[in-house]
Amino acid sequence: MPESEDPQRSGDQRVTGYGGGSVGTVISVEDVNRQAAAIAEAGVSAGRVAELAGPEPFVKIERLRAGYGKMEILHGFNLQVARRQSLCLIGPNGAGKSTVLHSIFGFTDIFDGRISVGGKDVTRLSAKDKLKTAGIAYILQDKSVFPGMTVEENLWMGGYLMDKPQRAKEKAEEIFGKYPRLAERRAHPAKVLSGGERRLLEISRALVMDPEVLLVDEPSIGLEPRFIDMVFEILDDLQRGEGKTIIMVEQNAKKGLEFADIGYVLVSGQLAMAGPGKALLEDPEVGRLFLGG
Ligand SMILES: Nc1ncnc2c1ncn2[C@@H]1O[C@H](COP(=O)(O)OP(=O)(O)OP(=O)(O)O)[C@@H](O)[C@H]1O
Ligand SMILES: [Mg+2]
Numbered sequence: 001m002p003e004s005e006d007p008q009r010s011g012d013q014r015v016t017g018y019g020g021g022s023v024g025t026v027i028s029v030e031d032v033n034r035q036a037a038a039i040a041e042a043g044v045s046a047g048r049v050a051e052l053a054g055p056e057p058f059v060k061i062e063r064l065r066a067g068y069g070k071m072e073i074l075h076g077f078n079l080q081v082a083r084r085q086s087l088c089l090i091g092p093n094g095a096g097k098s099t100v101l102h103s104i105f106g107f108t109d110i111f112d113g114r115i116s117v118g119g120k121d122v123t124r125l126s127a128k129d130k131l132k133t134a135g136i137a138y139i140l141q142d143k144s145v146f147p148g149m150t151v152e153e154n155l156w157m158g159g160y161l162m163d164k165p166q167r168a169k170e171k172a173e174e175i176f177g178k179y180p181r182l183a184e185r186r187a188h189p190a191k192v193l194s195g196g197e198r199r200l201l202e203i204s205r206a207l208v209m210d211p212e213v214l215l216v217d218e219p220s221i222g223l224e225p226r227f228i229d230m231v232f233e234i235l236d237d238l239q240r241g242e243g244k245t246i247i248m249v250e251q252n253a254k255k256g257l258e259f260a261d262i263g264y265v266l267v268s269g270q271l272a273m274a275g276p277g278k279a280l281l282e283d284p285e286v287g288r289l290f291l292g293g
Contacts, residue, residue: 005037006144032092036221042273044147044264052262053080058245059104059213063111066103070112073099074269081262083118083212086246087241088260088277090253090290096269097249104247105138106130117213125272132161137211139219145201147191154201155192159210169219171208178218179204195228203234214238216248220255228252232259251292257281265290 002086027035050057057080067073073096081087082171087132102108104115106127115123122134145154155175159168176183182200185193190201199219206214219230219235232255238244251254256277263280265273273280280286 027289029093030290035289040264041262044271045076048274049078049080049271053082053085056082058085058118059247061100061104061118061212062114062116064103064115065100065111065245067111068099068108073108074103077266077269077271079248079264079271083245084243085237085262086260087262087264088256089205089247089249089264089266090251090256090280090286091264091272092265094268097215097246097266099264099269101217101247101249103140104130104213104215105136114141131209133174135210135212137206137209137213137214138215139203139217140208143215145190145193145198145205148189150187150189151184151193151201153252155182155205155208161209168208171210175204175207183253188216194227196230199223199227199231200234202232203238205276207238211244213245213247217248218251219251220250220252228255235259251286253286254281257286 018055018123041257046062059079059081061077061079064074064077066077067070077096077100079087079100087172089100099108103110106125106129110123114121117134117136122130122136125134127138131138144159149157152172155172156165156168156241159165159171159192176186179200181197182204185197193201203216203219214235215233219231223231234258235246235248239246246260248256248260250259257280258277260277263275263277264271265286273283273286275283281291
């Protein structure tokens with residue numbers, strides 16, 4: 001291997017993947033990908049994936065091959081998480097992290113493998129049925145609120161699949177009881193909310209359907225630090241207070257791994273590393289590639 005490509009060597013420099021930190025030499029996206037791919041060679045066994053979730057996995061992905069059209073993005077991906085646990089996916093841009101969430105929710109083409117929730121096979125369910133009958137909710141990345149509608153109307157929209165519209169209104173009231181910050185702004189159009197309030201509305205809207213599993217794509221993206229902490233506190237309450245199971249993707253690897261019970265590093269559509277969130281956070285390789293030094 002030429003010296004310049006030796007991961008050990010470039011590790012001697014102060015490098016940063018993405019997400020800030022002090023910068024000596026900035027490691028390029030290509031370098032992160034190449035070095036991460038080297039780690040991925042070893043892979044993570046299905047046994048290790050099962051071990052991390054414990055004896056009663058709730059959401060299970062087995063040998064998933066999925067993508068868009070004919071393009072395969074995930075190549076034999078496994079995931080397991082127990083009820084009331086949280087799992088965070090990190091990895092380079094384009095690794096397929098969002099595609100994992102899309103696949104669980106029914107937005108991809110699935111070529112092979114199986115996805116189950118609570119023992120029920122949901123591999124081929126439509127997104128609508130995932131939400132309505134399988135208790136899975138997907139919280140979209142930024143800009144998914146209806147700006148011209150009031151906060152209250154946005155919450156009601158979260159229940160559009162409910163058979164009884166009145167039920168959505170009752171759920172909205174429950175949510176207002178829980179988050180006074182939203183209640184104070186219930187009659188305001190969503191477009192006047194701060195970034196943090198908007199994120200709270202996006203999360204709350206998903207709660208109207210009373211999901212058991214929350215799929216959260218980059219909850220901290222575009223937020224100021226004080227709102228980032230707020231979002232993680234809300235997620236913590238949803239997991240530990242309300243017993244939700246959370247599968248998230250987070251570009252802010254430090255925040256995500258601090259939060260999550262289980263951390264996965266995804267590289268080129270394959271599971272490269274897996275461990276308890278805090279253990280991954282302390283892993284020097286993860287630090288070097290994803291935590292900025
Ligand atoms: N709707 C789509 N149609 C076609 N290709 C897509 C679609 N969404 C994503 N892809 C492709 O799938 C690959 C994985 O994308 P994905 O969004 O899952 O990556 P990611 O790990 O979430 O990256 P990022 O950190 O940039 O969000 C990329 O090559 C991307 O171009
Ligand atoms: Mg993504």
